[in-house]
Amino acid sequence: MSGFQKEITASTFGPELTRKVVTHPSFKTLIHSNETFDLIIFERFMNEALFGLSHRFNAPYIVLSTIGYSRWTIEMAGNPGYTAYIPDLYLHYASSMTLWQRFHNTFFDCFVKLYRHFVVLPKHRSILRETFPNAPSLEDLYYNASLIFMNTHVSIKYAVPSVPNMIEIGGFHVSPPKPLSKGLKEYMDDASDGVIYFSLGSICQSKDMAPETRDIILRVFSKLKQKVVWKWEDQNSTFTLPPNVRFEKWVPQQDILAHPNLKLFITHGGLLSIIEAIYHGVPLLVIPIFAEQFMNAADVESLGYGLKLYYTHITEENFSYLINELLINTRYKENVKLRSKLFHDQETKPIDRALWWIEYVIRYKGAPHLKSVTLNLKWYQYFLLDVLALAIILILFIVVLIVVCLKQFCKNRGKSKID
Structure with a gap:
């Protein structure tokens, strides 16, 4: 739209x-x-x-x-x-x-x-x-x-x-991290190359994704050395997952973002998710879906602690490029760590x-x-339209006064020459 x-x-x-x-x-x-x-x-x-x-x-x-x-x-x-x-x-x-x-x-x-x-x-x-x-x-x-x-x-x-x-x-809304479940904790602890967390939030669910888009994403994930935790709401899926991808019906997001092995958060760009990522110092790949998420994605990219990718623009090439850029280029991690430091350094x-x-x-x-x-103030006072109107009236008055005075001066001068 x-x-x-x-x-x-x-x-x-x-x-x-x-x-x-x-x-x-x-x-x-x-x-x-x-x-x-x-x-x-x-x-x-x-x-x-x-x-x-x-x-x-x-x-x-x-x-x-x-x-x-x-x-x-x-x-x-x-x-x-x-x-x-x-x-x-x-x-x-x-x-x-x-x-x-x-x-x-x-x-x-x-x-x-x-x-x-x-x-x-x-x-x-x-x-x-x-x-x-x-x-x-x-x-x-x-x-x-x-x-x-x-x-x-x-x-x-x-x-x-x-x-x-x-x-x-x-x-x-951010709270101190709590321990992960035993299975999820072991999965992340054992990730020597790190973990990528992928969630599209609670309103737009991953299970409703078009199969061709899902397959593109899985192919890209399969080529990574990092493990992936994907919030996927349907536990009865019939397609095959790459060995480095784990589906979870529900994920304690703040707790998984706090894990030291988490390297990247792929998100829909809801403001709460962005705040949680900044709190824990995790770079972002934002795939905005609706409402203000497009604006949030633009700000994340502009401020340098993540990148954006529109859902309709997902291809194997650009999805792979953006993930590797975020994992390899250290400036995104450095920028989000600075943001995290600023966030924590508050008086209350x-x-x-x-x-x-x-x-x-x-x-x-x-x-x-x-x-x-x-x-x-009335709207016209707020925008100073009444002041502008008064200024225009005063200028017109002065111009008219000058014109009248000049005419009178010329008229008087003409009479004096005749006399």
């Missing part, structure tokens, strides 16, 4: 999923109960009407952005000028965009804003009125987030400007930071003092 198709598709099922939530019996029971809450935490994912819960329970709310910085959360916080340095999550660009990419990114952002304003938000307004009849306007609720938790960190992607209530907690653990800020928001009743002053 193109970025435009992705946006239209996602914006179609977003309100539909939100309506399924608000009409669910358990949800109805909750909002008609006598429950009270000090704080509400939302994931920001096409669910604007659900912000009515903040009004219903008279509680401040925090937004969790699972994909890090994006237009979905930057706009809520009033962060400035993001289209120049943050690519849209539906495009395939890294943060270091070319002139054409910035033009495309800005044009796409304008399209998204118009489509959202005229097509998407009216649906959410309707759901909000039906579910929370006495709630304020959707805009008032939307721009009232106390904090935005960003699932990223400067060690993971590029450093970007952010307002005070945008808090980076990337890696909050991400989860502790998140908990501290949650309690802070509760202590200060929503902490309105943290919100950016830009949220108080």
